[in-house]
Amino acid sequence: MDWKVQLFKLNFDHLERKAVNDVLDSGWLTMGEKTSRFESEFSQFLGGEVQSIAVSNATAALHMSLLASGVQSGDEVIISGLTFIADANVVKMCGAKVVLADCESLDNWNLSAKTIESKITPRTKAVIIVHFAGYPCDMVPIVNLCRKYNIILIEDTAHAPGASLDGQMCGTFGDISCFSFFSNKNLSVGEGGMVVAKDPSLLQKLKHLRSHGMTTLSYDRHQGRSSSYDVMQPGLNYRMDEIRAAIGLVQLSKLKNGNEKRMILTDIYRERLSKINISMPFASMQSGMHSAYHILPILLPNDCDRGLVIQYMKDKYIQTSIHYPPFWDFHAYRDECRADDCPVISIICPRELTLPLYPTMTEDEVNLVCNTLEEAL
Numbered sequence: 510m511d512w513k514v515q516l517f518k519l520n521f522d523h524l525e526r527k528a529v530n531d532v533l534d535s536g537w538l539t540m541g542e543k544t545s546r547f548e549s550e551f552s553q554f555l556g557g558e559v560q561s562i563a564v565s566n567a568t569a570a571l572h573m574s575l576l577a578s579g580v581q582s583g584d585e586v587i588i589s590g591l592t593f594i595a596d597a598n599v600v601k602m603c604g605a606k607v608v609l610a611d612c613e614s615l616d617n618w619n620l621s622a623k624t625i626e627s628k629i630t631p632r633t634k635a636v637i638i639v640h641f642a643g644y645p646c647d648m649v650p651i652v653n654l655c656r657k658y659n660i661i662l663i664e665d666t667a668h669a670p671g672a673s674l675d676g677q678m679c680g681t682f683g684d685i686s687c688f689s690f691f692s693n694k695n696l697s698v699g700e701g702g703m704v705v706a707k708d709p710s711l712l713q714k715l716k717h718l719r720s721h722g723m724t725t726l727s728y729d730r731h732q733g734r735s736s737s738y739d740v741m742q743p744g745l746n747y748r749m750d751e752i753r754a755a756i757g758l759v760q761l762s763k764l765k766n767g768n769e770k771r772m773i774l775t776d777i778y779r780e781r782l783s784k785i786n787i788s789m790p791f792a793s794m795q796s797g798m799h800s801a802y803h804i805l806p807i808l809l810p811n812d813c814d815r816g817l818v819i820q821y822m823k824d825k826y827i828q829t830s831i832h833y834p835p836f837w838d839f840h841a842y843r844d845e846c847r848a849d850d851c852p853v854i855s856i857i858c859p860r861e862l863t864l865p866l867y868p869t870m871t872e873d874e875v876n877l878v879c880n881t882l883e884e885a886l
């Protein structure tokens with residue numbers, strides 16, 4: 510398609526190209542100096558109290574998080590009913606049961622301590638929260654709730670690198686946090702992710718899970734630091750390569766400015782869309798909350814045919830998306846997940862539409878999207 514306004518565009522230039530070339534010239538392709546620098550700079554970015562482990566994608570990060578938490582058959586894991594399917598899939602891949610919790614309200618599309626607590630049972634082992642669209646969940650009550658019930662708290666921070674709550678970064682509240690660097694995320698490397706934790710024994714488990722449970726890696730052997738290895742636990746290969754880590758370092762240096770651009774564009778959207786008959790979630794953000802403005806979700810009017818709006822926008826070469834189709838519409842989850850589990854989300858899902866948002870978008874493009882949406886309605 511020859512879009513006039515795409516949903517998302519990469520923010521890449523000669524710096525990413527040079528970073529890739531440098532790796533190609535270096536003769537070392539995986540788990541080397543770029544990866545460890547990316548990990549330490551990412552930890553610094555999060556405030557320096559966590560450790561980051563670069564992985565192949567956020568789905569791998571989520572899977573490892575559940576494995577490191579000991580989630581297994583017979584356990585329940587509470588997740589949001591409004592998130593990407595990866596959150597449900599990794600729970601199933603561990604043999605555990607998916608339990609959906611509802612959003613707080615039609616304005617706050619995040620889980621809250623209240624909506625989570627109503628789903629806790631003696632079998633609840635872990636909770637995965639999502640900072641939807643980059644807007645932080647109200648974390649302090651959620652952290653306290655999980656402590657009270659001895660439940661492991663995992664942050665799916667795929668939407669929220671750089672978001673914060675009273676100065677504390679999203680991704681540093683939970684026991685483990687998972688970031689995605691998929692192409693269309695705020696920090697893009699193609700396929701990549703980061704798993705983040707503080708507890709040394711969790712970190713050790715995560716490192717083993719990433720790399721076959723091995724005590725030393727080929728880079729250590731290359732450096733002459735060791736010539737053999739032991740295997741401490743069964744593990745996987747969920748590593749990131751040096752090319753992606755090098756792109757990640759450049760993208761990390763652009764993240765703060767990129768998120769600021771997203772904020773400015775979101776404010777223009779809010780102002781312009783306040784004049785038409787739609788609503789935008791997270792209109793009333795608590796003070797101290799800083800979003801990463803990952804996407805621009807809106808809620809169409811009750812009586813509106815979303816399919817027609819999407820088609821109209823497409824006819825005008827404007828790309829839109831849906832975040833997310835409900836789990837209960839998917840074959841694999843039809844029996845396990847029901848709309849009744851999430852009354853608020855079942856109102857949101859059929860009416861949600863995502864408009865284009867990316868750091869290099871112009872004000873004119875925002876206006877074009879809004880004008881076209883108004884015509885469509």
Ligand SMILES: *Cc1c(COP(=O)(O)O)cnc(C)c1O
Nearest residue numbers: 566567568593595667689690691
């Ligand atoms: C993108 C995304 C994921 C998966 O990330 P990958 O890196 O593609 O595996 C998980 N959860 C949410 C909320 C996402 O947006």
